[in-house]
Amino acid sequence: MAGSLTEIMNLRGPQGFNAAITEAAARESITQAEFARRAILERIERAGVTPPAVKPLPKREG
Numbered sequence: 025m026a027g028s029l030t031e032i033m034n035l036r037g038p039q040g041f042n043a044a045i046t047e048a049a050a051r052e053s054i055t056q057a058e059f060a061r062r063a064i065l066e067r068i069e070r071a072g073v074t075p076p077a078v079k080p081l082p083k084r085e086g
Contacts (some may be wrong), residue, residue: 029078045059045060061078065078077080
């Protein structure tokens with residue numbers, strides 16, 4: 025089913041990685057997970073790979 029979020033991925037980053045993602049996501053009013061998904065999907069496209077279809081999640085209110 026296109027657009028469903030069923031796969032889980034864990035990754036490690038340098039000190040401050042989570043804080044930077046948290047701040048960037050807040051500035052765009054989206055969740056940290058959605059920010060990370062979008063960033064990864066954009067990079068996949070730039071690498072010349074067709075990313076899977078994903079339905080955008082609604083923006084957080086407030």
